[in-house]
Every structure is written in structure tokens, then in C-alpha cells.
Amino acid sequence: MASRIALALIASLVFAAPAVAGDWGRSGWYVGAGGGVGWDFLEDLVEDRVNELCGDKCIDLNTGGTFNFRGGYRVTSWFAVEGMYEGVYGISAKTAKDLICDDVCNPPIAIDKGAKFTDLTLHNFLANAKFILPIKRFQPYFVLGLGAQYHTAKLFPDALGDLLETSRTDLVIRPGVGLDFALTESWMLNSELGIPVSFRDYGDIPSATTDNVSLTLSFGLAYRF
Numbered sequence: 001m002a003s004r005i006a007l008a009l010i011a012s013l014v015f016a017a018p019a020v021a022g023d024w025g026r027s028g029w030y031v032g033a034g035g036g037v038g039w040d041f042l043e044d045l046v047e048d049r050v051n052e053l054c055g056d057k058c059i060d061l062n063t064g065g066t067f068n069f070r071g072g073y074r075v076t077s078w079f080a081v082e083g084m085y086e087g088v089y090g091i092s093a094k095t096a097k098d099l100i101c102d103d104v105c106n107p108p109i110a111i112d113k114g115a116k117f118t119d120l121t122l123h124n125f126l127a128n129a130k131f132i133l134p135i136k137r138f139q140p141y142f143v144l145g146l147g148a149q150y151h152t153a154k155l156f157p158d159a160l161g162d163l164l165e166t167s168r169t170d171l172v173i174r175p176g177v178g179l180d181f182a183l184t185e186s187w188m189l190n191s192e193l194g195i196p197v198s199f200r201d202y203g204d205i206p207s208a209t210t211d212n213v214s215l216t217l218s219f220g221l222a223y224r225f
Contacts, residue, residue, distance in 0.1 A: 042187070060095075061093050098113050120154075151168065178193050
């Protein structure tokens with residue numbers, strides 16, 4: 001009896017092995033969504049410039065939140081194409097002390113400590129090529145996206161509302177690295193680090209390499225059909 005039970009257990013493991021292994025790299029359509037945190041280095045440039053003009057620390061930076069949605073087709077086990085939206089919201093710089101807005105404000109306006117100096121929102125619309133290393137359930141990848149970035153920037157939004165708001169659309173390129181982890185053949189967890197870079201002259205805002213560089217770190221869930 002014991003030997004029969006042992007043989008039955010061995011047989012069940014043998015026949016279950018293909019199901020446990022799963023077809024993790026199969027072709028097909030998928031959708032996914034995620035969220036996380038975002039930074040924007042244009043804000044760093046603004047902070048440096050304003051603090052330089054003040055001769056002291058005038059503003060503090062705050063990170064923003066991100067949301068992304070994507071859908072695509074996995075062509076082979078190692079390559080996929082996808083469309084993606086990524087938004088970065090609430091990146092802001094707040095005043096570190098009481099200030100007077102007199103350069104762009106007429107008449108001058110007193111800005112209290114803790115008020116928003118700038119508020120930046122980014123919207124990236126991308127077509128991605130995704131290169132995957134299909135190591136069973138763990139699948140690290142490199143993704144390269146190209147598309148458009150629409151973003152808005154507000155100056156002193158707490159005091160002036162939308163009065164000093166600008167918006168623009170630029171070309172954006174977004175390299176990134178990530179990891180897909182297969183929970184089942186259909187459901188996958190995802191983490192990704194992306195670097196959206198847009199190219200356009202901002203005039204009096206200095207930049208050594210480019211005009212606007214962002215960084216996003218997100219975690220999400222995807223479904224494979």
C-alpha cells in the first residue's frame with residue numbers, strides 16, 4: 001500500500017510538472033496598469049536657479065505620484081510591442097520661507113512659507129518596443145518608448161491659481177528597465193523604472209544635456225489573454 005501511494009505521488013508530480021512550469025513566454029495580447037512615484041529634474045534646475053537668485057534656500061522639492069496604463073502584443077518569448085500612457089502628477093516645489101513675488105507679479109504679492117512655488121504635471125503617450133529575457137516566471141526586460149509628452153507648469157498656484165500656467169507638447173523618448181513576475185499564465189506582477197526625456201529649449205532655465213528629464217518608479221499588475 002505504501003509503495004502504491006508513493007508511486008501515485010510521483011506520477012502526480014510528473015504529470016503536474018508541465019502545468020507548474022507554465023507557458024510563461026507564449027505570444028498573445030496583454031493589458032496592464034500600475035502606479036508609483038515620480039521625480040522631475042527640471043524642478044531641480046528651477047530650485048537651483050531660484051535659490052541662486054535668493055542667495056539662500058528658498059524652496060523645497062516634493063516628489064509626485066505616477067499612473068500608467070499599457071496594452072500590447074507579445075510577438076515572441078523575447079519581444080513585444082505596446083502602447084502606453086504614463087502620467088506624473090503633483091511634482092511641486094514649495095517655499096522654504098516667506099517670499100515676495102515682484103519680478104513676474106504686478107502688483108507684488110507676498111508668498112507665505114509652505115506655499116507652492118511651482119506645480120508640474122506630465123502626460124507621456126508612447127509606442128514601446130520591449131525586449132524580454134524569458135527566465136521562466138522571472139522576466140527582466142528593457143523597454144524603449146517614443147512619443148509625445150504634454151505637460152503643464154504653474155507658477156505660484158496657491159497664490160495665483162491658473163494665472164501663470166503654461167502648457168506644451170514635446171517629443172519624448174523613454175528608456176526603461178523592469179521585471180515581470182508570472183503569478184499564473186495569465187496574471188503578472190510588474191515593476192519598472194523609466195526615464196522620460198523631452199527635448200525643447202526652455203530659454204532661461206539652464207540645462208547641460210537636455211531640457212526636461214524625469215524618473216518614474218512604478219509597480220503594477222498585467223493580464224495576458
